[in-house]
Amino acid sequence: MKIDKGTVHVVGDHIDTDQIYPGRYIEITNPAEIADHCLEGVDPALRGRMKPGDFVVAGQNFGCGSSREHAAITLLHAGVGAVVAESFARIFYRNAINLGLPVIVCPGVFQKVTEGDEISLDVAEGLLINHNTGETLKCEQLSTYVMEILSSGGIKPLFRKRLLEKND
Amino acid sequence: MHAIEKIMARAAGVPRVGAGEIVTVKVDFAEVNDLYLQTIYSFREMGGTSVWDPEKICFVFDHYAPAPTIRSAQIHKEMRGFVKEQGLTHHFDINTGVCHQVMPEAGIVRPGMILVATDSHTTTHGAFGAFGTGVGATDMATILISGEMWMRVPEVMKIEINGTLPQGTLAKDVILHVMGQLGASAAVYKAIEFCGTYVEGLGVSDRMVLCNMAVEMGAKTAFMVPNEAVLSYVNQRYGTDFEVPVTDDDFEYPLSHVFDVSDLPPQVAVPHRVDHVMPIDQVEEVPVHQAFIGSCTGGRLEDIAVAADLLRGKQIHPDCRLVLIPASSEVFLEANQKGYIEDLMKAGATISTPGCGPCLGAHEGVIAEGEVCISATNRNFPGRMGSTGGAIYLGSPAVAAVSALTGKLTDPRKYWGGESV
Numbered sequence: 119m120k121i122d123k124g125t126v127h128v129v130g131d132h133i134d135t136d137q138i139y140p141g142r143y144i145e146i147t148n149p150a151e152i153a154d155h156c157l158e159g160v161d162p163a164l165r166g167r168m169k170p171g172d173f174v175v176a177g178q179n180f181g182c183g184s185s186r187e188h189a190a191i192t193l194l195h196a197g198v199g200a201v202v203a204e205s206f207a208r209i210f211y212r213n214a215i216n217l218g219l220p221v222i223v224c225p226g227v228f229q230k231v232t233e234g235d236e237i238s239l240d241v242a243e244g245l246l247i248n249h250n251t252g253e254t255l256k257c258e259q260l261s262t263y264v265m266e267i268l269s270s271g272g273i274k275p276l277f278r279k280r281l282l283e284k285n286d
Numbered sequence: 287m288h289a290i291e292k293i294m295a296r297a298a299g300v301p302r303v304g305a306g307e308i309v310t311v312k313v314d315f316a317e318v319n320d321l322y323l324q325t326i327y328s329f330r331e332m333g334g335t336s337v338w339d340p341e342k343i344c345f346v347f348d349h350y351a352p353a354p355t356i357r358s359a360q361i362h363k364e365m366r367g368f369v370k371e372q373g374l375t376h377h378f379d380i381n382t383g384v385c386h387q388v389m390p391e392a393g394i395v396r397p398g399m400i401l402v403a404t405d406s407h408t409t410t411h412g413a414f415g416a417f418g419t420g421v422g423a424t425d426m427a428t429i430l431i432s433g434e435m436w437m438r439v440p441e442v443m444k445i446e447i448n449g450t451l452p453q454g455t456l457a458k459d460v461i462l463h464v465m466g467q468l469g470a471s472a473a474v475y476k477a478i479e480f481c482g483t484y485v486e487g488l489g490v491s492d493r494m495v496l497c498n499m500a501v502e503m504g505a506k507t508a509f510m511v512p513n514e515a516v517l518s519y520v521n522q523r524y525g526t527d528f529e530v531p532v533t534d535d536d537f538e539y540p541l542s543h544v545f546d547v548s549d550l551p552p553q554v555a556v557p558h559r560v561d562h563v564m565p566i567d568q569v570e571e572v573p574v575h576q577a578f579i580g581s582c583t584g585g586r587l588e589d590i591a592v593a594a595d596l597l598r599g600k601q602i603h604p605d606c607r608l609v610l611i612p613a614s615s616e617v618f619l620e621a622n623q624k625g626y627i628e629d630l631m632k633a634g635a636t637i638s639t640p641g642c643g644p645c646l647g648a649h650e651g652v653i654a655e656g657e658v659c660i661s662a663t664n665r666n667f668p669g670r671m672g673s674t675g676g677a678i679y680l681g682s683p684a685v686a687a688v689s690a691l692t693g694k695l696t697d698p699r700k701y702w703g704g705e706s707v
């Protein structure tokens with residue numbers, strides 16, 4: 119599973135779910151509308167600069183805070199190719215994987231990738247290439263089960279398939 | 287094995303589990319709150335038609351109780367439809383309160399169970415010796431269908447807290463202090479066990495405060511060995527049909543921390559991080575526009591009693607609002623019977639419907655740009671309670687109450703025992 123070249127938007131440490139998707143918009147249920155408020159709590163102008171296929175690079179504990187799935191939905195539907203961080207909060211991590219949004223732990227990424235850099239990512243191999251510096255960074259490899267969810271396009275298609283098989 | 291590992295091993299149907307292992311566990315109870323209509327959508331998208339067990343699932347309407355907008359009214363409507371269609375035996379509508387308060391009250395929570403909810407503060411139920419953890423909407427949908435979920439067995443971090451608190455310092459101050467010392471990512475992917483002489487002597491409410499905020503350090507779940515107070519609470523409400531999981535003597539904790547709280551002064555978490563914590567007497571003067579006492583952290587009877595004791599016969603500052611929201615209807619009724627509600631209303635408080643209120647910025651007292659709120663809740667992230675240009679200080683219900691009195695962040699110790707300096 120490879121993700122093509124895209125532009126990086128860098129955010130800091132401890133970016134919480136209220137900054138990724140403010141609580142006052144949680145009643146919105148339409149994914150396209152949810153995407154309008156992506157990372158609004160970090161920088162209200164950021165959404166305007168994001169293009170489909172871009173990457174978000176973060177420091178420690180990205181996604182801490184609430185269990186709202188909107189945090190993963192907003193990134194996914196804003197077209198984010200992957201979130202690469204020093205570390206992730208647990209519930210956000212599960213939500214993202216379940217929706218088919220690659221979230222990759224890459225030690226050192228916060229230092230070695232800067233705003234506006236172009237990167238590409240090999241999720242299965244755990245390799246990140248920074249095309250601006252020419253550097254290749256090693257990411258943590260995902261477990262087999264997580265890879266299975268991601269390559270099925272999220273847990274929904276996987277679960278649907280399993281339910282059908284069970285009912286056969 | 288640790289008690290938490292024993293709970294997981296039982297639920298996974300295996301003799302042993304160890305940290306780092308991925309296991310599939312059977313869930314004993316699942317709760318969906320009213321932020322998570324997506325759960326029902328995901329359930330249907332995956333081909334779900336009927337839930338795994340209608341007696342082990344409930345919906346709680348707390349974040350939007352009562353509905354502040356047409357959209358949230360629609361969410362409640364669709365959820366009520368699902369509850370009826372699936373014949374769920376438990377349902378908590380807008381007249382009940384915050385999920386983490388109403389589930390123990392209703393006799394759902396007991397030691398040794400696995401409780402999963404669409405809410406990060408599900409760690410609260412560690413106060414009862416239960417394994418509580420939060421999940422997102424789609425995760426929950428898979429549970430509604432299968433009654434199971436996969437989990438990684440967490441490492442257990444032991445946090446031993448000893449000592450007796452000085453007057454004016456409360457459980458909230460203790461957990462703020464611990465978070466300030468250890469940091470907001472200290473327990474990511476881990477479980478926290480709270481123990482020590484301080485913890486052993488705590489009542490149900492204070493135990494819930496500590497476990498509630500374990501998630502602010504990233505914890506997947508929290509645990510306390512059930513004490514007498516908890517066991518009698520559970521016996522009254524649930525019954526006696528449960529087993530208390532016990533940690534083996536030879537279990538070795540991979541991580542442990544020890545605190546002594548005998549001299550701990552009241553603490554506050556200053557904007558915008560839960561782990562930016564300092565003793566209140568070291569914070570510079572901060573004018574406060576609103577004080578909020580409520581939520582699954584600070585809205586129980588004990589919290590309201592503290593506020594009533596501090597404010598009885600007094601008037602809050604004219605430039606400050608005091609919003610008070612009991613965590614549940616049961617709490618509200620008791621606070622009313624004891625006269626606390628009358629005391630607080632006479633002191634100038636605004637009382638609102640049991641539920642989450644402004645804790646997550648949905649309604650009932652959100653703050654404007656440039657405003658400061660001192661809150662007995664659990665998060666001070668930018669925009670959490672309204673405008674991203676507002677500022678939230680987290681403190682105990684006592685700090686919130688006396689700050690409402692003076693209109694600025696105030697050390698409650700000066701006001702304890704009827705004195706006012």
Ligand code: SF4
Binds near residue numbers: 407581
């Ligand atoms: S009271 Fe606050 S923290 Fe507790 S469940 Fe409600 S919104 Fe979440």
